[in-house]
Amino acid sequence: MSLLIQYTLLFASVLALVALGGCFSEHSGVINLGLEGIMVIGALGGALTMKSMDSAPAAVTVLVVLLVSALSGMAYAVLLAVACINFSADQTLVGTALNILATAAATVIVKAINMAENPDNVSATVKYVEAKKDFVVNIGSFQFNWFMLVALIALIAAYIILYKTRFGLRLMACGENPSAADSVGINVFKMRWAGVMISGFLGGIGGIVYITAGVSEWKFETGVAGFGFLALAVMIFGSWKPVNIGFAALLFGFFRALSNVYSGFDWLAALNIPGTVYNMFPYIISLLVLAFTSKNSRAPKSEGIPYDKSLR
Amino acid sequence: MEKKKSSFLRNETFLSVAAAIICILVGLLVGFLVLLAIKPEGAWAGILAIIKNFFNYPTKAAAMKYLGNTLVKTAPLLMCALSINFCYKVGLFNIGAAGQYVVGAAACLYAALAWNMPWYVCMILAMIAGGIFGLAVGFLKAYANVNEVISGIMLNWIGLYLTNMILGNVKESTSPYTVNVKGSALIPSLGLSALFSNNKYVTIAVPLSIVFAILVWVVLEKTKFGYELRATGYNKDAAKYAGMNEKKNIILTLMIGGCLAGLGAAFLYLTGYEQWSTTQSSVPGMGFNGIAATFLGGLSPIGTIFASFFIQHITSGGSYLDKSVYPSQISDLISAIIIYLCGFVMFFKLVMNRRAAAREEAKAEAAAQTPAGASVSAAAAADARQNADDGKEEGGKKE
Numbered sequence: 274m275s276l277l278i279q280y281t282l283l284f285a286s287v288l289a290l291v292a293l294g295g296c297f298s299e300h301s302g303v304i305n306l307g308l309e310g311i312m313v314i315g316a317l318g319g320a321l322t323m324k325s326m327d328s329a330p331a332a333v334t335v336l337v338v339l340l341v342s343a344l345s346g347m348a349y350a351v352l353l354a355v356a357c358i359n360f361s362a363d364q365t366l367v368g369t370a371l372n373i374l375a376t377a378a379a380t381v382i383v384k385a386i387n388m389a390e391n392p393d394n395v396s397a398t399v400k401y402v403e404a405k406k407d408f409v410v411n412i413g414s415f416q417f418n419w420f421m422l423v424a425l426i427a428l429i430a431a432y433i434i435l436y437k438t439r440f441g442l443r444l445m446a447c448g449e450n451p452s453a454a455d456s457v458g459i460n461v462f463k464m465r466w467a468g469v470m471i472s473g474f475l476g477g478i479g480g481i482v483y484i485t486a487g488v489s490e491w492k493f494e495t496g497v498a499g500f501g502f503l504a505l506a507v508m509i510f511g512s513w514k515p516v517n518i519g520f521a522a523l524l525f526g527f528f529r530a531l532s533n534v535y536s537g538f539d540w541l542a543a544l545n546i547p548g549t550v551y552n553m554f555p556y557i558i559s560l561l562v563l564a565f566t567s568k569n570s571r572a573p574k575s576e577g578i579p580y581d582k583s584l585r
Numbered sequence: 586m587e588k589k590k591s592s593f594l595r596n597e598t599f600l601s602v603a604a605a606i607i608c609i610l611v612g613l614l615v616g617f618l619v620l621l622a623i624k625p626e627g628a629w630a631g632i633l634a635i636i637k638n639f640f641n642y643p644t645k646a647a648a649m650k651y652l653g654n655t656l657v658k659t660a661p662l663l664m665c666a667l668s669i670n671f672c673y674k675v676g677l678f679n680i681g682a683a684g685q686y687v688v689g690a691a692a693c694l695y696a697a698l699a700w701n702m703p704w705y706v707c708m709i710l711a712m713i714a715g716g717i718f719g720l721a722v723g724f725l726k727a728y729a730n731v732n733e734v735i736s737g738i739m740l741n742w743i744g745l746y747l748t749n750m751i752l753g754n755v756k757e758s759t760s761p762y763t764v765n766v767k768g769s770a771l772i773p774s775l776g777l778s779a780l781f782s783n784n785k786y787v788t789i790a791v792p793l794s795i796v797f798a799i800l801v802w803v804v805l806e807k808t809k810f811g812y813e814l815r816a817t818g819y820n821k822d823a824a825k826y827a828g829m830n831e832k833k834n835i836i837l838t839l840m841i842g843g844c845l846a847g848l849g850a851a852f853l854y855l856t857g858y859e860q861w862s863t864t865q866s867s868v869p870g871m872g873f874n875g876i877a878a879t880f881l882g883g884l885s886p887i888g889t890i891f892a893s894f895f896i897q898h899i900t901s902g903g904s905y906l907d908k909s910v911y912p913s914q915i916s917d918l919i920s921a922i923i924i925y926l927c928g929f930v931m932f933f934k935l936v937m938n939r940r941a942a943a944r945e946e947a948k949a950e951a952a953a954q955t956p957a958g959a960s961v962s963a964a965a966a967a968d969a970r971q972n973a974d975d976g977k978e979e980g981g982k983k984e
Contacts, residue, residue, distance in 0.1 A: 306734070352925070362928030364680045365734050369876055372930065373920035377914045384912035385623045392909060494914075498866045502738045509735060545751075549746040556739045560725075563739075567730040 275415045277534050280368040280486075285526030286530065288426035291504035292518045293431045294475030299513060300435065301468025302448040306368025307353050310375030310502025311346045315477025316484040317379045317493065318345025320398035321386075323401035325494045335419055338408075339478060346477020347470050349375065354469040358462055361579035376496040398490040405485050412531045424522075427475060431515040444468055448573030451580045461580045479504070485573050503529070506559035507509075513572065528554040552580045601883025604933040605892065608881060612923035616915055624910050635902035635916055638853055646782040654780030655894070655901045657858050659792040661686070663893040664849025665875030665880065667801050668842040669720075672733075673879065674805055675813035675838040676818030681722050681737025682846040683745035683872025685715035689847025690854050692859055694763055694813035697770035697855065698755035704772045708851040715847015716840050718744060723839030727832040727931065741868045749863045762860040772855045795890060797845065802886040814838055846872060870917075874900070877920055880927035896920050 289306055298305035305311075319342035326334045353371055356362040380397045387394040410417045436442040446454040447464040455461050483500055484491035507525050511518030532551030613632065621627035639651035660740050665682045672679035679685075692714035695705040702710070716742055725731035772788040777891055781787045805811040817824040817834040825831045849871070853859060878896050882888030903916025 290602040304734075306738075322762055324681070327708075356925070356928045360932045362931070363678075365680060366876060366880060367925060369680065369873055370921055370924035373870065373873055374918065374925060377917035377921050381619065381623075381918055381944040382914050384914070388912075397912075472645050495867055499742050499868070502742065505735065506739060547750055549750045553746040556742045560731075560736060560739045560743070563731045563736065564725055564729045567732075568726075572732075 277530055279416055279418075279540075280533055281523065281527045282419055282421050283482070283486045284529045285286070285522040286418075286421050287422045287479050287500060288507045288525055289519055289522035289528075290475050290482065291479035291501060292507040292522060293427055293515060294479065294503055295508045296511075296513055296515065296518060297433065297435075297475070298468045298472035299442070299508070299573050300445045301465045302451055302573060302575050302578070302580065303353070303357050303465050303469050303470065304351065304364045304368065305350075305472050305476075306365055306505070307350070307375075307501075308368075308472065308479075308504055309497055309499070310368075310373075311349050311353075311473050311476035312480030312483060312497045312501050313375040313379050313493070314349040314407035315342040315346035315397045315473075315480030316491070316497065317382065317399075317480075318342050318477065318492070319481030320399040320401045320484060322441075323405065323552070324399050324449030334407040335577035336512055338481060339423065342477045342481040343474045344477070346475070346480065348414075348472035350469050350473025350476070353473075356468050357579065358465045358469070361581065364579075372501070376494070379493045379496075395530040395533050396417055397493040401485070402488065408485060410451045418482075420478075420485075422480075423478065428465065428515055428519045435515060440467075445573070447580075448576055451575055452584070455580075455582070466582070476501070503555055506555060509572075510559050510562055512566075525555045525558075528558075598883070598885075600934045600937055601885065601888060601930075602932040603882060603937060604930045605888070607933055608926040608930065609895070610922050611926055612919045615922050616919035619915055619918060620911060627907055628908055631812045631906050631911055631915075632909075634905040635899060635919070638898050638902035638905065641905045643714050644804055647860070649780070650784045651901075653778070653784035653787040653924065654858075655897055656781075656791045657786045657788075657856055658853065658901065659894050660790045661849040661853040661871055662874055662878055662897050663794045663798060663890060664852060665846050665872045666878035666889045666893050667798055667875075667886060668845035668888055669875050669884070670879045670884060671801055671805065671845065672838055672842040673884060674818055675814045675834065676821075677726070677733050677835065677842075679719070679722070679737060679839060679842045679846075680734050680872075680876070681740050681839075682720065682875055683868045683870075684737065684741035685843040685846035686850045686872045687744040687748050687868060688718050689715040689740070691744075691751045691852030692847065693851040694766070694854050694861055695755060697749055697766050701768075701770065701907070703769040704855050708772075708848060708856055711847045711851035712844045713847070715850070716844040719839040719841070719843020719846070720836060722843070723836035726839070727835045741872070745865070745868050749865070752861050753863045756863050761862050761864040763863065765860065766795075766855060766857045770855060771857055783954040786856045786858040788856050790856060795854060797848075798886045798890050799926075801845075805886070806860060821830050844876075845864075849875075867953070874920065877924035877927065880930065881923060883930075896923070 288579070291312060295305050295308055319338045322338050322341040323334070326337060329337070353367055356367045357364045383397045383399055408419050408420070435445065443454065443459050444464050444467065445459050446459060447468075451461045454464070470489070480497060483497050489542060501527060507521045508518060510525070511521035528551055532548045535548065535551060613636070616635065617628060640654060641647045642648045642651060667688055668682045670678050681719045689711035693711035696702040696707040696710045712892045721740060722733050722736050726733045752763050767865045772790050774785065776793070777789065778785050779785045805815065811841070812931065813824070814834050814837075817829060817831050821831050824834070854861065855858045874896055878889055878893040880891070881896065882892035886959050899920055900916050903913040906913055906915065
């Protein structure tokens, strides 16, 4: 049971962080389909840092790894921002490209490093298991992970930033009606850059949380197995609002955790439902919810449309 | 004379090809830089190995055989690209092609392995399965206002898990792979394999995929149905006002897109070239690479044929890298960069168009100084300005 709670919270943390990233990006008017790729790059940065910080004290490791992951995610998000904001590229196309690119690039980088160290080692894994222990505090049989706290802080911060600060309200204005925002002196391009950068920051952290959640070392060839897209579903399910996103993340995280540990529950195992069904649940639910709620969708009105000053 | 030459420079096809070549060259350059960064000595040989792909083999027979392998994988890629292309012309981004491809694989493999159906039945079932997934996206879009990108992504994952579950019944007992496709379920080759040094995987799927490319072009450009679909894509409300059933058009488009992608899976899995791994945890890249091929092909079905071949050529080429030094994923990296750059194609075109327009205008002005050519050049200048406006529109109407 505590294992189920632990995984639920851990997966929910990942989903909440990444979904909040998507939320900031979309509120500024840019659809960020590249979240999956941002997660991979963030995870790569974090994993490499963990590997090189074997001996540092726990608190330092935690902070540095978080920082490096976030910065890697942001650096990668620059690619999306440049293409979609400054060059009005198709956001779906660029997001998809970034997802493919991230997995390929991460695999190449990890393999190159491994091969340079030892020519016989052609695996795409990073050895970070030692440093992983720094993130975990055991409370009885429950393993508390610092990332859960990070996700909670991010949720509260996102709520405050979006609704209680000038910056957040301006950001949302750029996603709703960029022309109107521009006419009152808000720099739409700057705001959208800020939105995408924040999504890179949160997506990067989400990536490192995701790969450290598993027991074994992560193979970079597999990317993050659709978690970026699942986070998008969480964001939509949470109707682009931080608090709702938090609850949606818990629900989706629960299903995801169930697919990992369902065999531990006698009555669930007795139902004899294959694990893949639990994996499918979150997607089916979000599709159903979308079908019933999209008529009056709460999506930012101008998301996905490149801002063109001359059309004002 | 002068006018003819400039109109060639600003010709839509020329611009598309030029933009595609820029994307390819930059992609290859980045790949080369990555190779350089890993180990400078073998970098040049490495990038050449990727570009050469099957030409790496010294004998013609072996080269033909491996050209055959590239073609076998080009066929499904082309079908996915066509699926995306078809929908994009109607203003829909069918990112769900990846999932439609996956359920196509499930349908054709299950029919072939569990029911021992002949290949054409399997193919039709794959088409239907893909079509149903496309239909779902279209239905949600038309009647529930769900963005086709989001529903497509959700269905990709639902399709993947569903397929893993279904094909789990026909897998080898000791491995996660599906049983080999045999006998009448294999697509016939009709002598094609003899052309490729008896590569038994080369079947009529390859020419069929090209036929479909031409068919898509004809339907979109030459029929009333295609015209209606494109009109719906340009302006949904105007199409509705003109008496077209825009909801029906959206659903039909995505259904056809789904059929194309589903068929693509049959084109690969019914050759026996690949087995489905029932433990895969990510959606196969075929559908996403299709996006690359579509955009690289300048959004034209005919251009897509060449672009699909090129993307597959580079991807296969990665396996000829010296594996003790370079990871083969570098070729994925190159194709990903090419897709990324395709996002800038509109921008490239706009710049090239403006350049050409500016040059023409300057020429026209110079000609206007001399009274002899006055009337002709005035017309040319007006034409140039007109074209420049067209170019702007081209860039602006992106969304």
